[in-house]
Amino acid sequence: MNIIRSEVMGFCSGVRTAVNAVYDAVELGKKLGMPVYTIGPLIHNEMFLEKLRVEMGVREIRSPEEASPGLAVIRAHGIPESERVAFLENGYQIIDGTCQRVLRSQQLVRKYATEGKQIFIAGNPEHGEVHAVLGAVEGYPLVFVIDEPENIPDTIDYSLSSVILSQTTFSLDRYTNIYKKLIERFSETAADLEIIDSICPSTLNQQKALTKLTAVADAILVIGGKQSANTRRLFEMVKESGTPVWYVSGEEELDSKLLTLTFDTIGITAGASTPEWLVEDIIRKLRLLSDL
Numbered sequence: 001m002n003i004i005r006s007e008v009m010g011f012c013s014g015v016r017t018a019v020n021a022v023y024d025a026v027e028l029g030k031k032l033g034m035p036v037y038t039i040g041p042l043i044h045n046e047m048f049l050e051k052l053r054v055e056m057g058v059r060e061i062r063s064p065e066e067a068s069p070g071l072a073v074i075r076a077h078g079i080p081e082s083e084r085v086a087f088l089e090n091g092y093q094i095i096d097g098t099c100q101r102v103l104r105s106q107q108l109v110r111k112y113a114t115e116g117k118q119i120f121i122a123g124n125p126e127h128g129e130v131h132a133v134l135g136a137v138e139g140y141p142l143v144f145v146i147d148e149p150e151n152i153p154d155t156i157d158y159s160l161s162s163v164i165l166s167q168t169t170f171s172l173d174r175y176t177n178i179y180k181k182l183i184e185r186f187s188e189t190a191a192d193l194e195i196i197d198s199i200c201p202s203t204l205n206q207q208k209a210l211t212k213l214t215a216v217a218d219a220i221l222v223i224g225g226k227q228s229a230n231t232r233r234l235f236e237m238v239k240e241s242g243t244p245v246w247y248v249s250g251e252e253e254l255d256s257k258l259l260t261l262t263f264d265t266i267g268i269t270a271g272a273s274t275p276e277w278l279v280e281d282i283i284r285k286l287r288l289l290s291d292l
């Protein structure tokens with residue numbers, strides 16, 4: 001049995017930065033004798049979070065009142081400014097693992113708010129990153145989150161100079177449909193609408209690499225947490241293509257069917273929040289079982 005890894009898989013650069021920020025915080029915490037926390041779950045991978053808790057003593061908290069002050073790591077999605085201030089005021093030291101792309105979106109909305117522009121954010125209003133970007137302009141009245149083209153609010157003023165950006169992991173198709181609809185409405189007035197390219201290429205590159213892999217593999221194994229939207233999307237892509245596909249979050253879920261069906265070539269991919277050690281564990285198990 002051949003095992004081929006996707007050319008682009010596993011941690012994206014933002015997740016890697018946030019994970020390294022936690023490792024640095026653990027070292028610093030030992031030196032200073034301080035507890036280490038993450039503000040919200042660091043990544044969407046329960047096995048990784050369990051390791052952080054059990055082996056490194058890193059606790060997840062959502063507000064400064066939940067624990068005694070220590071080192072608080074901000075995850076890749078970022079946090080609203082008011083939350084950062086609340087942690088600092090309560091005696092925590094912040095270690096910032098916010099992804100550079102999210103920081104850019106926060107800087108952009110601040111700049112546009114200073115210029116008095118109307119701001120649209122295409123994204124999921126419940127997503128942590130959208131909260132963090134909105135939180136960069138808390139109290140600014142001219143900002144709207146739009147998740148679908150049919151949910152464009154009636155309160156938008158089409159006579160105001162405006163700008164649209166998207167959640168970094170938003171679907172390109174949905175973003176395009178939203179701004180096209182806005183362009184139509186703005187074309188009836190003299191006001192301008194600036195469109196910002198803020199979708200992260202890492203998801204797209206991962207999906208393109210998977211399409212390539214699916215073309216040469218007899219079956220695909222997708223590795224990642226079941227709560228990771230990014231991993232689920234990879235699984236669905238392969239399913240839609242008709243190639244046999246399995247989605248496992250740990251080696252204990254490896255289906256013996258996968259082996260009894262004896263595929264010649266198995267392609268492996270992993271979501272942006274899947275640690276490399278988990279991928280290696282699963283590949284090792286696959287090789288062991290196929291040698292039996």
Ligand code: SF4
Binds near residue numbers: 013076099169
């Ligand atoms: S997907 Fe892109 S924007 Fe999101 S954390 Fe990773 S690198 Fe950053």
